[in-house]
Amino acid sequence: MRQEATSFSTAAGPRKPPGRIGWLLLSPLVAWVVAFVVAPAVIMLVYSFARRGTLGGVVFGFTLENYAAVADPVYLRIVIRSILYATLTTILCLAMGYPVAYLIGRSSQRWQSLLLMAVMVPFWTSFLIRTYAWVTILKNQGLLNSLLMQFQLISQPLELLYTPGAVVVGLVYTFLPFMILPIYSSVEKLDGALIEAALDLGAGPLRAFSRVIVPLTSPGIAAGVLLVFVPSLGIYAVNDILGGGRVDMIGNIIENQFKGNARNWPFGAALGTTLLVTFALVYWLVNRRQRMVMG
Amino acid sequence: MIRFAGRALVALGLLVGVVSAASAGAEELNLFAWSEYVPQSVLDDFTEETGIQVNYESYASNEEMLAKLMSGAASYDLIQPSEYVVEALVKENQLLPLDHAKLPNLKNIGKEYLGQPHDPKLTYSVPYMQGTVGIVIDTQKVKDPVLGFGDLFQDKYKGRIVVLDDALEIVTWALATQGLGPQDVTKENLEKVRPVLAQWLPLVKVYDSDSPKTALLNGDVDLGVVWSGEAAILIDEAPGRFVYVLPKEGAHMFIDNMAIPKSAQNVDSAHRFLDYLMRPEVAKKISDEFPYTNPNVEARKLLTPEQRANPASYPPGDPKLSTFRDIGALGADVDKLFTDLKAKSGS
Numbered sequence: 001m002r003q004e005a006t007s008f009s010t011a012a013g014p015r016k017p018p019g020r021i022g023w024l025l026l027s028p029l030v031a032w033v034v035a036f037v038v039a040p041a042v043i044m045l046v047y048s049f050a051r052r053g054t055l056g057g058v059v060f061g062f063t064l065e066n067y068a069a070v071a072d073p074v075y076l077r078i079v080i081r082s083i084l085y086a087t088l089t090t091i092l093c094l095a096m097g098y099p100v101a102y103l104i105g106r107s108s109q110r111w112q113s114l115l116l117m118a119v120m121v122p123f124w125t126s127f128l129i130r131t132y133a134w135v136t137i138l139k140n141q142g143l144l145n146s147l148l149m150q151f152q153l154i155s156q157p158l159e160l161l162y163t164p165g166a167v168v169v170g171l172v173y174t175f176l177p178f179m180i181l182p183i184y185s186s187v188e189k190l191d192g193a194l195i196e197a198a199l200d201l202g203a204g205p206l207r208a209f210s211r212v213i214v215p216l217t218s219p220g221i222a223a224g225v226l227l228v229f230v231p232s233l234g235i236y237a238v239n240d241i242l243g244g245g246r247v248d249m250i251g252n253i254i255e256n257q258f259k260g261n262a263r264n265w266p267f268g269a270a271l272g273t274t275l276l277v278t279f280a281l282v283y284w285l286v287n288r289r290q291r292m293v294m295g
Numbered sequence: 296m297i298r299f300a301g302r303a304l305v306a307l308g309l310l311v312g313v314v315s316a317a318s319a320g321a322e323e324l325n326l327f328a329w330s331e332y333v334p335q336s337v338l339d340d341f342t343e344e345t346g347i348q349v350n351y352e353s354y355a356s357n358e359e360m361l362a363k364l365m366s367g368a369a370s371y372d373l374i375q376p377s378e379y380v381v382e383a384l385v386k387e388n389q390l391l392p393l394d395h396a397k398l399p400n401l402k403n404i405g406k407e408y409l410g411q412p413h414d415p416k417l418t419y420s421v422p423y424m425q426g427t428v429g430i431v432i433d434t435q436k437v438k439d440p441v442l443g444f445g446d447l448f449q450d451k452y453k454g455r456i457v458v459l460d461d462a463l464e465i466v467t468w469a470l471a472t473q474g475l476g477p478q479d480v481t482k483e484n485l486e487k488v489r490p491v492l493a494q495w496l497p498l499v500k501v502y503d504s505d506s507p508k509t510a511l512l513n514g515d516v517d518l519g520v521v522w523s524g525e526a527a528i529l530i531d532e533a534p535g536r537f538v539y540v541l542p543k544e545g546a547h548m549f550i551d552n553m554a555i556p557k558s559a560q561n562v563d564s565a566h567r568f569l570d571y572l573m574r575p576e577v578a579k580k581i582s583d584e585f586p587y588t589n590p591n592v593e594a595r596k597l598l599t600p601e602q603r604a605n606p607a608s609y610p611p612g613d614p615k616l617s618t619f620r621d622i623g624a625l626g627a628d629v630d631k632l633f634t635d636l637k638a639k640s641g642s
Contacts, residue, residue, distance in 0.1 A: 139515055262462075264626075
């Protein structure tokens with residue numbers, strides 16, 4: 001059954017390495033990546049093996065104690081919790097984002113640009129301001145509680161703000177567009193004739209969806225999953241603002257090592273490196289799965 | 296992304312600094328201070344009087360300031376460390392001794408600010424503002440008296456409390472209930488307060504160091520342990536609704552100071568600015584905007600009776616107050632204890 005998808009995959013074709021002119025054109029990008037991605041990552045890696053400096057900073061040396069501390073149950077619990085929150089956010093974004101992306105991708109040109117605009121509009125305002133707007137909605141005497149009381153659905157204000165639920169709402173809200181946009185671009189390229197063919201050949205709507213539509217839009221799904229999972233693992237502003245600072249995530253712990261009482265840069269660097277390795281692992285897994293789906 | 300934007304801003308700032316210095320040949324002063332702590336009008340008036348251009352870069356925690364200062368990426372002429380950081384910086388020989396001959400207004404600073412453990416003779420620093428950390432109660436919701444941490448952290452207030460999101464603060468409060476002070480942070484004492492904190496943290500609804508007054512004003516919580524300046528604003532905004540209490544077990548007092556780092560380039564301008572800040576009428580202006588305790592006794596005389604009567608700014612009586620001390624590497628242990636108990640108490 002996988003063959004249906006394979007013949008339309010262009011990504012599977014052999015690629016040539018860039019020639020001399022290609023490298024020349026690539027050089028600004030390479031320089032940028034080296035300066036702002038590779039170099040900071042190397043600095044972080046070196047720091048993660050150093051010792052804590054008295055006034056912050058590091059004393060260079062080689063120790064594994066920072067990585068031992070990452071594995072300490074106190075921090076390990078928070079690493080695991082962050083992964084759970086990020087996973088839940090990704091699943092919810094996929095469940096809510098896929099139908100929306102599909103609808104946008106399948107509508108007429110005019111509607112497409114309008115609906116896409118609607119998805120992008122929130123980006124015109126700062127992310128922090130939008131998160132504070134949720135405080136206004138969810139607080140004790142906020143919009144949502146007033147509305148529910150107005151319609152006499154509840155008699156007492158619900159406890160909404162400063163709960164784990166509020167954190168998940170904030171995370172899903174923040175990252176939903178990052179799921180919708182890549183899936184949309186896959187859906188838009190989807191050839192309607194293939195779906196009709198599947199239906200003509202006796203596949204039910206469900207079968208056509210799972211065997212034809214999902215595999216063909218899987219590059220978009222994979223990109224969306226990465227774009228949501230990776231940043232939601234490291235974010236810390238949402239849980240500070242909407243969670244009342246009660247649900248510490250790995251991002252909060254890293255922040256405390258640099259800007260809090262701990263003043264423990266090497267440990268912060270070790271946590272950062274751990275996060276980077278986790279990202280790389282997730283990327284590799286998603287990619288591998290992607291190659292398997294594409295045959 | 297944020298870091299990159301920050302870098303771009305710094306670069307822009309440097310560029311502007313270079314251009315303005317080149318065009319006017321003017322003197323400059325690079326001030327690195329807490330955000331929302333130095334009124335812009337004070338800086339503008341200083342520039343007008345002296346022609347010295349003040350570049351105000353801000354930070355949100357002492358540790359953030361230390362991180363930037365020690366990285367040496369930019370040079371600062373004046374910094375604004377709290378007392379325990381002054382102590383650490385002096386220990387590491389990172390501050391320039393002040394030239395008291397250039398600071399005639401130093402006489403306006405209250406005598407009680409001499410003899411403090413971090414800098415007993417004000418050799419390296421002068422106090423800028425002082426404050427306390429105490430209990431705020433919304434009297435519309437809480438009818439029972441709350442006089443200390445023991446009264447506050449009770450099961451009946453579960454889910455109604457806001458506290459500062461600051462490990463060292465909370466550990467200090469727990470130490471106070473054991474008859475210990477901020478100077479008693481040791482590994483053994485941390486274990487001693489562990490059960491106290493394990494009982495307290497599940498009662499907390501919000502941790503917020505930046506603006507703990509918000510949750511109180513919104514009615515999401517009814518009690519809190521907050522900075523005195525935040526409490527003073529609450530008392531001012533909703534007269535009669537909030538009261539501020541210094542916990543009977545003992546309270547933490549912080550003294551934020553001005554100091555000149557070793558790497559300063561404009562030492563003379565820094566002294567002029569310091570002396571300017573200690574003029575009574577200038578120090579009063581700072582109090583108008585940031586109602587902490589003004590260490591300048593001559594400036595206090597210029598305040599209105601209402602300002603002086605605000606119990607959060609000028610606590611009545613003779614409360615038991617102590618300052619933080621530099622705890623060195625124990626900071627990491629304090630942070631770990633707090634992280635652990637917070638995660639266990641959390642949802």
